[in-house]
Amino acid sequence: MASSLEKLGFDVLKAIDADKAEMDKTLLDFWRQLSKYEVALFYYAGHGVQFEGKNYLLPTDAEVEDFLALEVEAIDMDKVVRQFSRFPSNINIVILDACRDNPFRTWYRGSTLGFAAMSAPSGSIIAYATAEGATAADGDGSNGLCLLLSVK
Numbered sequence: 001m002a003s004s005l006e007k008l009g010f011d012v013l014k015a016i017d018a019d020k021a022e023m024d025k026t027l028l029d030f031w032r033q034l035s036k037y038e039v040a041l042f043y044y045a046g047h048g049v050q051f052e053g054k055n056y057l058l059p060t061d062a063e064v065e066d067f068l069a070l071e072v073e074a075i076d077m078d079k080v081v082r083q084f085s086r087f088p089s090n091i092n093i094v095i096l097d098a099c100r101d102n103p104f105r106t107w108y109r110g111s112t113l114g115f116a117a118m119s120a121p122s123g124s125i126i127a128y129a130t131a132e133g134a135t136a137a138d139g140d141g142s143n144g145l146c147l148l149l150s151v152k
Contacts, residue, residue, distance in 0.1 A: 001043065010041065019061040023075055031083045034090065041093040042080060048098030054078060057098060 002012045013033075015026045034040055047058040051067050056074035058064065064073050077096070084092040 005041070011037075017060050020059040020073065020075075023057070023059045027075070027080065034083065034087050037090065039091045039093070040084070040087075041095070043095045043097070045097040048077075048096065049074065055096070057096075 002014050006012055011033075013026055013030055015022050018026065030040075030042070044057055049056045049058060049064070049070065051070055055077040056070050057077065058074050062069075062073040064070055070076075077094075081094060084090065084094075
């Protein structure tokens, strides 16, 4: 995915099998560069969880024993998408290949399958691997991939 998009002119920030610290650092680098680009693309393939209508990405080192740990251990997608609203003239694309079966359904009744639909800021598109509330197969690969891409 990264090499294909680089051939199309995208500058790529890439994190593979990223732990929380690496995901946070890569996101911060990405957010700091948004002003330099007209098109920004956030791509994530890995594990995700929906809880009480909010979507979270799970880093490789996440220890999410209960719903309280999500705020600390996971990446809140609302925070990721909110950064795009700072640049309404940009074209912003979010692709989440992470509509996974939620292993934490026993926590609370608000925990459901798949991802919840999110509002996209002006000029933004959010794409999911499946429909709202549905799940996607995990596949056979061992890598999770987080690509943060921008093109001038």
